[in-house]
Amino acid sequence: MKNKYENFCNYLKNSGKQTLTLTVEDIEKINNDYLPTSAKTYPAFWSNYRQLWLEAGYDIRNILKNGKEITFYRVAQPAENAENIKSPDCEETKCAYCDKTIPQHSIFCPFCGEKQINKCPFCEEPLQNEFKFCPNCGKSREQMKEKNAQNSESAATE
Numbered sequence: 001m002k003n004k005y006e007n008f009c010n011y012l013k014n015s016g017k018q019t020l021t022l023t024v025e026d027i028e029k030i031n032n033d034y035l036p037t038s039a040k041t042y043p044a045f046w047s048n049y050r051q052l053w054l055e056a057g058y059d060i061r062n063i064l065k066n067g068k069e070i071t072f073y074r075v076a077q078p079a080e081n082a083e084n085i086k087s088p089d090c091e092e093t094k095c096a097y098c099d100k101t102i103p104q105h106s107i108f109c110p111f112c113g114e115k116q117i118n119k120c121p122f123c124e125e126p127l128q129n130e131f132k133f134c135p136n137c138g139k140s141r142e143q144m145k146e147k148n149a150q151n152s153e154s155a156a157t158e
């Protein structure tokens with residue numbers, strides 16, 4: 001769902017102020033859109049959207065004080081780009097079988113339990129998880145799995 005108050009939330013995020021006291025009309029101007037009538041009459045309108053203001057780093061108080069003002073006060077820095085910050089040693093790849101994102105050097109997929117094959121058992125060609133077939137000999141993942149199973153069986157019986 002699109003956030004109808006995105007312009008205003010961005011304004012809050014970038015305001016750099018500890019507290020902001022705004023009237024509903026101010027907010028309409030900032031948001032570049034009219035607010036519903038309930039925004040002017042029911043304090044609950046503002047608390048219903050509290051999550052949006054919190055995400056922008058602000059909590060609210062004195063809602064509709066003097067019949068029109070709302071005070072936003074800063075509670076935290078917005079957690080911007082939090083998910084883009086990853087330590088360089090936790091690279092990811094996709095499971096060759098279920099396509100879920102898994103840590104690069106997983107031996108087994110933590111989602112479907114399949115053993116990841118990094119090397120073609122027929123021709124020793126290195127494989128990336130995205131490859132469904134060996135680029136050198138054209139064997140499929142299924143054939144590689146069978147081959148690996150046979151290899152480990154014969155290793156066990158020998």
Ligand SMILES: [Zn+2]
Nearest residue numbers: 095098109112
């Ligand atoms: Zn998997």
Ligand SMILES: [Zn+2]
Nearest residue numbers: 120123134137
């Ligand atoms: Zn191969």
